[in-house]
Amino acid sequence: MKIAFTGPESSGKTSLSKAVAEHFDAQWFPEYAREYLLNSGGEYAYHDIDKIGVEQQKIRESTELSGIKIYDTDNIVLYIWSTFKYNKVSENIKALVQNQHFTHYFLCSPEGIPWEEDPLRESPNQRAELLDLYVAKLRNKNVDFTILKGGFKQRKQEAIAIIEEISLSKGGFCV
Template sequence: MDKNLQKGTQLRIAVTGPESSGKTTLTKKLAEHFDASYVPEYAREYLINIDREYEESDLPEIAKGQWWSWNNIRKDKSNLFIADTEMLVIKIWSEYKYGKTHPFIKYLLKKQNFDAFILTKADIPWEEDELRENPLDRDILFDMYLKELKNQPKPFIIVEGEDPERTQKAIDFINSLR
């Protein structure tokens, strides 16, 4: 990764990790700190609006919605874009729940264009909500993310522990890339 991005080039960061590991909280804090654009996790909106139990066939639709959201975000003065989740989340979700991944999700995973990743460790308390499913499997899921990120060429860090150290580590990482 070129630490000296060309002027006007947008740095694209993805926050990824298991359920209830602080992705959304961290994404919002980073966006506020850097006055940056961010895109929330599309799956939440989708699942709340379908008014039924989701099925495997919903995952490519969620991937399509997430992709559309990324590509229709305004460019901001900070030239930084932060995504609260990315295609690896959908791939791991699909593999873990259904034992396979739809080819369209694999295609979008290869096409996604992030410069770096922030992997959130699930070492914070589980927060119950109607969409979360795996309170006891977060360590297994984290290991799946870690394995995937180690097998790709983009830089990544793991954030863990309590705030403010968690957020500061992510801020320092982003600053190191600029």
């Protein structure tokens, strides 16, 4: 079972995905973009988004086949980031988005989550606008997703309940 947490900056993806992974004693995969940007001193250009996407995909493909896998982000983040920042998306990112498959997506709403200052974050006042782009992209991709709102505890409980429900419908925790 592969679960992706996606959404605008500072919407709780990392904290929530870690907590849900810990709850299920699942494999957790951090957002590669953060590592990349830390190594580049926060500097990047349009072509760097492709590099991030390729590495993120390599990590996803190198995982074990069984069990629950929780991902702190997906390639839709790169698609939205590229669209929002550069008004264009490379064919590589489009292909990565088209070819990624998750059992379920959790879209983290910024509603109720205060902006946390971070030198790698850029859009404190556009989080609602970005959320709309995520909703549109997930609907366009025609995938199962849940928008998580409210406080951390509420979001965590909802995510856990949905993962348990999915697992039961598939006969237990599996791929």
